[in-house]
Amino acid sequence: MTKKELQDCHQRIKKYIHRTPVLTSTLLNNISGAQIFFKCENFQRMGAFKMRGAASAISKLSDIQKSHGVVTHSSGNFAQALSLAAKSLDVKAYIVMPSTAPQVKKDAVKGYGGEIIECPPTLQDREQTAFKIQTEKKATFLHPSNDLDVILGQGTAAIELLEEHPYLEYIFTPVGGGGLVAGTALAAHFYGTDCTVIGGEPFEVDDAYRSLKSGKIETNSTTNTIADGLKTQLGDINFPIIKNYVDEIIRVEEDEIISAMQLIWERMKIIIEPSCAVPFAALLKEKQRFENTKIGIILSGGNVDLKNLPF
Amino acid sequence: MTKKELQDCHQRIKKYIHRTPVLTSTLLNNISGAQIFFKCENFQRMGAFKMRGAASAISKLSDIQKSHGVVTHSSGNFAQALSLAAKSLDVKAYIVMPSTAPQVKKDAVKGYGGEIIECPPTLQDREQTAFKIQTEKKATFLHPSNDLDVILGQGTAAIELLEEHPYLEYIFTPVGGGGLVAGTALAAHFYGTDCTVIGGEPFEVDDAYRSLKSGKIETNSTTNTIADGLKTQLGDINFPIIKNYVDEIIRVEEDEIISAMQLIWERMKIIIEPSCAVPFAALLKEKQRFENTKIGIILSGGNVDLKNLPF
Known part of the structure; x- marks a missing residue:
């Protein structure tokens, strides 16, 4: 993978996607102690980075x-x-x-x-x-996450984020099938200035966390998480990229996902789906480590069933 | 009231408020037949234009x-x-x-x-x-709506909207105590290019609609509406402005408010409170009249109790 491939991909898809806004919230900065830039893929066409x-x-x-x-x-x-x-x-x-x-x-x-x-x-x-x-x-x-062109496409959200905020020290994304975190890691590598990519994953489906530890693709025997977009597993195309370029995966509990989701709904007045709250939950869980740093968070999507909310 | 008073007010408060974003939605344009520019005061500090x-x-x-x-x-x-x-x-x-x-x-x-x-x-x-x-x-x-400086302050949302989109043909706002609609009407008069201001009001609390008809301030004997921000009545300072500068008030049913609110939540992925959905509901109700026009809608606020939603 080269920077040119990412660039070409971004050029190719520009007319089919929205350039989504980057939002900030003083309240959430105060709560986390970090300076957070939320890349709002919940405002993307059809409501997600996909x-x-x-x-x-x-x-x-x-x-x-x-x-x-x-x-x-x-x-x-x-x-x-x-x-x-x-x-x-x-x-x-x-x-x-x-x-x-x-x-x-x-x-x-x-x-x-x-x-x-x-x-x-x-x-x-x-x-x-x-x-x-x-x-x-x-x-x-076409596979949802284990396809190089899909991975490059998912990485374009981080390209736009880094174009607007080049000095981000971290970018957090959720980890499901691995397409978003892999694409983001490539974008951070080629477009960032010493920018570390961290994945957020529910304890209930921590296959990617375990895969990074063991060095091979692990699976989940059960998938009891509210983050229904993250129940899938990594693939042979995105896993090598994740192994090379993703520094760490932080795991979170179900109640931490729900509180992070509620915080974003209540404070930012935007709708995100449970999977989307996972990286913010991961940041809050380990916030001492990230105090006073500049952090990008990819808000991955906003497709929720309003009749079935967790709060 | 003069344009200078509005300008001075806007200058005076700039450092205490957010300049909120203006969002658009192709889907909601298609549904309404109009080109809508949503001024997102739900993203304002404390969550409302107030x-x-x-x-x-x-x-x-x-x-x-x-x-x-x-x-x-x-x-x-x-x-x-x-x-x-x-x-x-x-x-x-x-x-x-x-x-x-x-x-x-x-x-x-x-x-x-x-x-x-x-x-x-x-x-x-x-x-x-x-x-x-x-x-x-x-x-x-300080009165929430019947105070000239409050009215001028509320008008600054429309100033920002018209600075970005000078050729709006209509601006819709909710009508409660009358501060927002009066301020918006002044802004449209001094900053717009033939821009008509229309209020949206629930049938259940249609005191402003009746006041415009009768020429004197009317009250509500009951206030059974989900739009809890709109239960208040007009005052002697804002009513003369409304009589002079507001063209029309469109009334909507409770189920129309709830569907309009749900449409904005689901399609735009942003959180608005029931009162805030009223002007969009009014536009949808009379959409044939507004086909192919450019419309600004002031999304007034986003403070809702997530444990008590109408859908």
Whole structure:
């Protein structure tokens, strides 16, 4: 990976994404003791940073590949991101979703123009169904996090943050499938001035924390976390980047995630999803170490079910 | 009132307030058919535009007046605004609150440094208690909406909006005590280019709508609305301005307020309080009339009880 690849990716996707604002809060600075710059990807198109990776991957395809469409299996933000990015690029998107996925998620994908193919709710069924579409439609499979163009795309949020605040000493992101933290680490490496990337991860799904310790990709036997975007595991493409460029992962408890989320809602008056609160929770947990430093936090997304809030 | 008075007010309060961002949403433009510019006073200090009026009124006092402090009776946003503005200007603030006010509101006032004086929950008791403090402490009484300096202060949000978007054809605001709509109307008159100001008001507390029709200040016999910031009535200082400069008040039903609030939460990922959703609800109700026009909406505040949401 080179700085040029990141730059090219950012140029390529600029017209499909929002340049999201960077917000600050004196109150949250006082509470944390650090100077925090929140990169608001909750204001991104479709409500999450995943739009960047999806636009990056699709825009990299050849015209022939584009004409056959793209396919993924996801019931989360990547399903919506791929649908909207595909629509913006005039490409067909097939989204494999478990039949048990909530209606609101299916509606969102349909609203963005994705075609939903339902399957039984097991990983094996999802993969087989996606493979069938690859074969039958010649559609290109795009993985939500373990794909280099997706990783580069996710890194563009940190590029914009560092363009506006070049002297950040740390950038915190959540860690789920690993795409965001890997892309951010590349951006910090090529665009930062001695900028350290730290991941936040729930104790309940601390596979990435354990992977960094053991040096190989670990999995979660259970996934009992409110941070539903972080239940996935690392992959063979993003893990080497994370091993090389991510300094540390800080783990947080469920109640710490909920309080961090509530603090941001109440003090900043912005809506973030539980997964998005994890890096801020991680900073608060270890705030003594980060006193008086300049910290960027990627607020990853704002898609929540208002009828099912944790407070 | 002159443009210079507005200008001077804006200059005087700039260091005590945030210049709040103006946000747009393609999705909400598509839903409404208009091009909307949301002035985000929910991001203002203490979470509402009331900070502007409070800072304006206090900063206008003489040094002797400042040394004796200020007093108001309020359990809403103005109590917090006066407390924080007074603290910022190194002035003592006495806040008369009904003993029945929720603990969370009392805590917010205390958090901003206001001194709470409790009284029985009737308007007469509130007024008597405030009068006692005026007499005993020589504190200056400041009214939340029926005070020229407060009105000018509230108008500064529209000044900033029009500085950034000079060709707005309409500005919508909620109508409660009348300070915001009156100040906005003055700003639109002096800073706009043929800019019409429209108020949004719940049917349940449509005193301002009826006042504009009858030509005299009307009251509400009941106040059964979710828009708890709009239960107050107009005053003899703001009503003449409203009669002169506000073109129209559009009334909305309670369910229309709740859907408008939910739309802004879900689509814009920002937190607004129910009163704040009223002007957007008014626009949606009459959207055919405003198709393809440029509209500013003052998002008045974001102080909500997350444990008591209407959806």
